[in-house]
Amino acid sequence: MSKYFKAIKSYEDLKNQYKNLLKANHPDNGGDLEVMKEINVEYDALFTVWKNKKEVETGEEIKETADSTRTQFYTMFGWEGSNHDWNRSLKEVAQIVRTYVKEKYPTYKFSVRTSYASMCQELHVTLKESPVEIYKTFEELDNDDFWEISKRLFMWGYNDENRINFLNASAEEKKKTIEESNSKYAHILNDVTKAVIEDVDAFVKSYNYEDCDGMIDYFDVDFYYFGCCQDNGAGIKIVPKTARIKNKKASVKTSSKKEEQPQPEQIEAKTNGISYKITQGEDTRDGSELWLVRINETLTREQYLAENKAMKDRGGYYSKFRHAFIFRIDPTEILKGEKTA
Incomplete structure (x- = not known):
């Protein structure tokens, strides 16, 4: 249940409510x-849900992100990230970022x-390194991609004829042009x-402040x-690898102590034939609240891929470090499940 956003009717309504709250x-x-x-934590979670809903309804891809709209709305006051703190040094921010990328992207x-x-x-x-290929294969490129490539390859000469010829060429000719460009x-x-890039960039920017004005001051940041x-x-x-658990022996030695500690309350939820275990936790970086959602059943690959997409649509993301889906707001009602203690 959202604390600040009430009776949201649409993607545009969400942004308007956020602007007024701001x-x-x-x-x-x-x-x-x-x-x-x-408010920022709630907005980030709800933004993904309502953005995806609008994309499904209209069939159009929305380029906006929660961070880009937040930047727009902060203009009149000076832009300040949701995690920014003037008392925090840049070295401290750097350490927070190191922890974040290691925890969320252990194979990168x-x-x-x-x-x-x-x-x-x-x-x-x-x-620096990715465990998977970073570019689309030629077969995965669509018309928007070819248009973007044409702008990049012919931008310096502004040669519209070459650009049009490239866009109208056959698949074999396009592929040959791309390979020969060596760009x-x-x-x-x-x-x-x-x-991955958008997530890391958004996380870093959430710790920054910027109120630069090109006509007055370039350095108010x-x-x-x-x-x-x-x-x-x-x-x-490209360095293929899988995540490894460090200090495995140490974790075995301390496991008995962890079992003796009181366990956080867990809530069971069920939707679409899949049951979840929801546990409230804490972000180790800044102490903020988060919720861990784990699936009780063993899923097939197809079921897992579908559920992974559904979790993203609901505003969560999977953490290999936590072995759970992470939510910034209580996802119990979002999952529309039946709650039992």
Whole structure:
């Protein structure tokens, strides 16, 4: 149950409610910082649900993200991420980011470092290794992808004729043009890689503040951040691997102590023939509330893929570290299940 958003009717209604809540509760406008943090957590979770609903209804892909709309709405007050804190040093932010990428993406490798100059500080997060291919295969490219490639390959000369010829060419001719170009910009990142990049970038930006004005001040920012994937992923190495559990022996030795500790209350929920175990927990990075959802049944590959997509539509994501789906708001009602203690 949402605490701040009431009777949402549509994707546009969600954004309008958020804008009004922002005006009333932003700290720069006399609001409470903790309340604003709670609103942002709810907005992030609900945004995914209502965005997906609109995409299904209209059949159109929505390019907006919760972070991009938040940036738009913060303009009149100065943009401040939901986790930003002026008392937190850049080194502390860097450590939080390191923990996040290691926990959520254990099979990927990121470089996280800081740099400082007289008038600014920068946080550099770079995706170095991926366990899977990062680009779409030629067969996976669609018309929008070919249009994007045409802009990249012919942008410097603004040669519309070459661009049109490329778009009208046969599949074999397009493939030959792409291969002969030998350009890193002739490749399109696949959905898996884009999702990882967008998630990490959004997480980093949630710890930043920015109120730069191109006409007045370029430096009103807590730290500069340029994204975790530069040059269209040209420097990313493909290193297939699976997640490993570190300090396995230590975990065995301490398991008996963990069993003696009181266990958090668990709620059972069931929907569409699948039952879940919901446990309230805590984010180890900032102490905020989260909920862990685990599936009781053993699913087939097809069932798991369908359920994984359904969880994303509901606003959750799978954590290999936790072996559970993570939600930022109580998902019991979202799952529309029958609750039993």
